[in-house]
Amino acid sequence: MGEISVLGAGAFGTALAISLAATGRDVTLWARDAEAAQVMQANRENARRLPGKAFPTSLTATSDLTKACEGRVLLLAVPMQQLAGFCDTNKRLIQHKTLVSCCKGVDLTSERGPLAVLEDTVPDADVAILSGPSFAVDIADGLPTALTLAGRDQATVDHLQTLLTTANIRLYSSLDPLGVEFGGALKNVIAIACGLAIGAGLGESARAALMTRGFAEMQRLALRLGAERDTLAGLSGFGDLVLTCTSEKSRNFSHGLKLGRGAKIDPTVTVEGVATAKAVAHLSRSLEIDMPITTTVTQILNRDISISEAAESLLSRPLKRE
Numbered sequence: 158m159g160e161i162s163v164l165g166a167g168a169f170g171t172a173l174a175i176s177l178a179a180t181g182r183d184v185t186l187w188a189r190d191a192e193a194a195q196v197m198q199a200n201r202e203n204a205r206r207l208p209g210k211a212f213p214t215s216l217t218a219t220s221d222l223t224k225a226c227e228g229r230v231l232l233l234a235v236p237m238q239q240l241a242g243f244c245d246t247n248k249r250l251i252q253h254k255t256l257v258s259c260c261k262g263v264d265l266t267s268e269r270g271p272l273a274v275l276e277d278t279v280p281d282a283d284v285a286i287l288s289g290p291s292f293a294v295d296i297a298d299g300l301p302t303a304l305t306l307a308g309r310d311q312a313t314v315d316h317l318q319t320l321l322t323t324a325n326i327r328l329y330s331s332l333d334p335l336g337v338e339f340g341g342a343l344k345n346v347i348a349i350a351c352g353l354a355i356g357a358g359l360g361e362s363a364r365a366a367l368m369t370r371g372f373a374e375m376q377r378l379a380l381r382l383g384a385e386r387d388t389l390a391g392l393s394g395f396g397d398l399v400l401t402c403t404s405e406k407s408r409n410f411s412h413g414l415k416l417g418r419g420a421k422i423d424p425t426v427t428v429e430g431v432a433t434a435k436a437v438a439h440l441s442r443s444l445e446i447d448m449p450i451t452t453t454v455t456q457i458l459n460r461d462i463s464i465s466e467a468a469e470s471l472l473s474r475p476l477k478r479e
């Protein structure tokens with residue numbers, strides 16, 4: 158087993174493992190399902206989540222978590238709402254390791270981001286977060302991407318920045334993990350809002366307004382929680398907001414788009430913004446922070462209001478300075 162393992166063989170975990178292994182290093186990709194791991198290892202492909210993207214020879218897929226956790230650096234690529242439970246269940250195996258969260262979301266139970274969840278559940282680990290604009294399929298195709306690697310400890314961040322940079326993933330470092338985790342989480346909710354607007358035929362001008370005013374409310378919450386303004390303006394905030402709100406490759410944007418068009422939703426698709434909207438709407442209420450777009454998305458997802466009622470309500474808010 159090599160130094161790096163990716164835990165969670167979904168689209169993103171698989172793409173990261175492919176890019177890292179393409180550098181020639183041994184990389185382990187752990188899937189919880191034994192049969193899925195065997196088939197991936199034999200066919201050299203994750204046909205379910207990332208079809209047609211061949212595994213480099215130095216990538217090993219396994220369902221043996223003990224073996225996968227022999228690596229010193231573990232990238233956690235499970236859905237956000239599974240992260241706390243996964244870490245808690247497997248604490249013994251992952252403690253004292255360097256854990257890098259690859260999740261984008263806010264935990265519904267604790268209303269905390271992925272780095273805080275790791276710190277709470279595995280206090281003996283070194284922790285960091287990887288976030289920024291990148292579709293799994295782009296990474297797996299070897300297309301250029303730039304992401305942010307953030308942590309609290311300079312030495313850990315420096316080490317991971319070098320270790321996890323690949324031929325097509327350029328990493329910038331940050332010592333503001335809170336800004337990075339909240340940028341990555343909050344943009345998903347705004348992407349749902351943009352999908353809803355486009356799907357319901359409200360137009361591209363409405364999308365630009367939602368992105369800009371959405372960015373304002375992302376900053377309002379993140380800065381109040383202690384994030385730095387520059388981080389929100391960086392890859393993991395503004396950068397990912399732009400990508401996710403403008404591409405049908407985004408599951409969050411597409412989720413909104415489908416709802417806006419009245420189309421059928423596939424419940425098996427990971428759409429992080431749904432639970433995050435709920436968590437953030439609650440958090441913003443308790444902190445008395447005005448987040449009208451996030452709150453409206455939650456109301457639409459709960460079917461409390463229609464999209465036209467939502468548009469009407471956002472447009473008729475009291476006029477204010479930008």
Ligand SMILES: NC(=O)C1=CN([C@@H]2O[C@H](COP(=O)(O)OP(=O)(O)OC[C@H]3O[C@@H](n4cnc5c(N)ncnc54)[C@H](O)[C@@H]3O)[C@@H](O)[C@H]2O)C=CC1
Pocket residue numbers: 165166167168169170189206234235236237239243259260261262291292293294426427429
């Ligand atoms: N797909 C993408 O382009 C990107 C995804 N991300 C983030 O990566 C995280 C994971 O997303 P994807 O890989 O895209 O999702 P996915 O839906 O493709 O895969 C999730 C994987 O996690 C596994 N899983 C679920 N619960 C688990 C548990 N309790 N224990 C172990 N494995 C479990 C599933 O079996 C599945 O293989 C999300 O937070 C997402 O926001 C970040 C950047 C890009």
Ligand SMILES: O=C(CO)COP(=O)(O)O
Pocket residue numbers: 261289290291292345348397400401406407408409410427428429
């Ligand atoms: O985070 C992403 C791109 O940076 C992926 O977005 P989705 O989860 O909406 O597909």
